Amino acid sequence: MSVVEVRPPVHEEMQSASSRKRRVLYPFAAALALVAAVYLQVALAVDARLGGATPDLVVLVLLGIALRWGPVGGAVAGFAAGLVLDLAVVQPIGGSALILVAVGWAMGYLLQRGPGGSLLSALGVLAAGVLLRGLLDLAAAAIVGTPIVDPLTQAGTTVVGAFLTLIVALPILVLVRRRRVDPPLAIPVAAASDDATVELQPEPTSGAG
Amino acid sequence: MPTDRSRLIRRIVPLVLIVAALVLITLSVRAEAAVGPVQRTWSDTTLPLHEVARRATRPVRDAVAWFGDLRTARIERDRLVAENAALRDQLATQVLATQDAEELRGLLDYVRSDAFPALGDFSPRAARVVARAPSAAVQSVVIDAGAAAGVQIGDPVLAGVGDSARVGGAALVGRIATVGDRTATVALLSAPDSAVGALVAGRRGADGILQPSAADPSVLVMGFVRRSSVVRGGDRVVTSGFLGPRGDVASAFPRGLPIGVVSEARQSDTDTYKNVLVVPWIDLAAFANVVVLTREPS
Numbered sequence A: 001m002s003v004v005e006v007r008p009p010v011h012e013e014m015q016s017a018s019s020r021k022r023r024v025l026y027p028f029a030a031a032l033a034l035v036a037a038v039y040l041q042v043a044l045a046v047d048a049r050l051g052g053a054t055p056d057l058v059v060l061v062l063l064g065i066a067l068r069w070g071p072v073g074g075a076v077a078g079f080a081a082g083l084v085l086d087l088a089v090v091q092p093i094g095g096s097a098l099i100l101v102a103v104g105w106a107m108g109y110l111l112q113r114g115p116g117g118s119l120l121s122a123l124g125v126l127a128a129g130v131l132l133r134g135l136l137d138l139a140a141a142a143i144v145g146t147p148i149v150d151p152l153t154q155a156g157t158t159v160v161g162a163f164l165t166l167i168v169a170l171p172i173l174v175l176v177r178r179r180r181v182d183p184p185l186a187i188p189v190a191a192a193s194d195d196a197t198v199e200l201q202p203e204p205t206s207g208a209g
Numbered sequence B: 001m002p003t004d005r006s007r008l009i010r011r012i013v014p015l016v017l018i019v020a021a022l023v024l025i026t027l028s029v030r031a032e033a034a035v036g037p038v039q040r041t042w043s044d045t046t047l048p049l050h051e052v053a054r055r056a057t058r059p060v061r062d063a064v065a066w067f068g069d070l071r072t073a074r075i076e077r078d079r080l081v082a083e084n085a086a087l088r089d090q091l092a093t094q095v096l097a098t099q100d101a102e103e104l105r106g107l108l109d110y111v112r113s114d115a116f117p118a119l120g121d122f123s124p125r126a127a128r129v130v131a132r133a134p135s136a137a138v139q140s141v142v143i144d145a146g147a148a149a150g151v152q153i154g155d156p157v158l159a160g161v162g163d164s165a166r167v168g169g170a171a172l173v174g175r176i177a178t179v180g181d182r183t184a185t186v187a188l189l190s191a192p193d194s195a196v197g198a199l200v201a202g203r204r205g206a207d208g209i210l211q212p213s214a215a216d217p218s219v220l221v222m223g224f225v226r227r228s229s230v231v232r233g234g235d236r237v238v239t240s241g242f243l244g245p246r247g248d249v250a251s252a253f254p255r256g257l258p259i260g261v262v263s264e265a266r267q268s269d270t271d272t273y274k275n276v277l278v279v280p281w282i283d284l285a286a287f288a289n290v291v292v293l294t295r296e297p298s
Helices: A011-047 A057-088 A095-113 A119-144 A151-179 B004-030 B032-045 B047-056 B058-112
Strands: A004-006 A198-200 B123-132 B140-143 B156-159 B171-179 B184-188 B196-200 B207-212 B220-226 B236-239 B258-266 B273-280 B289-294
Touching: A011 A057, A011 B047, A011 B058, A057 A095, A057 A119, A057 A151, A057 B004, A057 B032, A095 A119, A095 B004, A119 A151, B004 B032, B032 B047, B047 B058, B058 B123, B058 B156, B058 B289, B171 B273, B196 B220, B196 B258, B207 B273, B220 B258
Parallel strands: B171 B258
Antiparallel strands: A004 A198, B123 B140, B123 B289, B140 B184, B156 B171, B156 B289, B171 B184, B196 B207, B196 B236, B207 B220, B220 B273, B236 B258, B258 B273
């Protein structure tokens, strides 16, 4: 009886090719998701408000980006999202970017320092992000001198918005957690090692005794 | 493990982005002429994106609009139900007020007209019945005119007869028993202590004292009517307005006020007087507006 050693073919090369693809694909997908979130949110804000608020899809996407790339990624994505938002609604460029930089960075920071990658902590950070954005919007309006109806009403709207965002986020986060596949080659190994070997028993020949 | 370089990047990048955002804000505000066209071009170019986003969010927007319309419809419905109830009350009140006003006007017009017996020193004042005791044992009502309107104890009180063509628009229902500043109590003809000097119109000598019947509160009995007088059913009964021979005793009621109609005249062989049963023109349990004949000028 002989033991046949089988190595997964070109494992390392495939892994690095796949990781290169991920390095290009994921940021591209994140950028697309960010632009889509901006335009969807602008469309919802036209005539689909509940209690004066809409779910904050931009902050939801920033959460995903911050989960993947930490506070720096969150800040960069926030800046980009803010620019796109200001261009989409034709308002002075930079205002939303300033607010979303802070929100993206804060969420990334909280996720890193927080109790770990549980669903509850992600939802908590998301709610904190939406509330922070609402607070910064109010502060910016107060600094610039934009007349707002009533700070309390605005605060109430922000809370409703956070609640709606959590409702939208919950099924998405649950789905994302279930579909996570890491690493891409799911070869069962006895020990965590790149030099994985698998022992196979040959088939018995006829007449062997 | 995070290296020094990565720590530096983590600190610098957010600061750089914040500064960049502030620069952009400043440029947007101060160099609007340069930035404006860029924004407008972007807006025109990304119009299809807006369209796609609107279509993609249409189910959500329709659902929100449906719930919003439902809520608005509910609020509107509740508001209209409340308004409807208020308007119905208002209408009922208006109808009643119009009815009362017409009745009062008719009463006053009649009392002031030539068809009504001469009032002499009396002046008519209109009033409404505001309270009536539910008990049949209490034969009085409260009206909304008192001393401030010139009402005095003993003043005759009339109510509308309505569409009785033979009598006209008013008949006696009682007299003022007590007076407050703004209200007064009317003791009805059916009150136990009521007594009115009356006569049968057109029948010589057929006069007597009208009092309530002990057996039937809807009927009055005119007693002390001479046996020799002739009284028939259907004869009209009015106030006699009697005056004593020396002028020291006088009826509280002016002469000629309609009271009711004779239903029956009873007399036995041994009775000294005739008893005449009189049905009042006015249903004493059902009138709502009155005219008080006061002695003060209107």
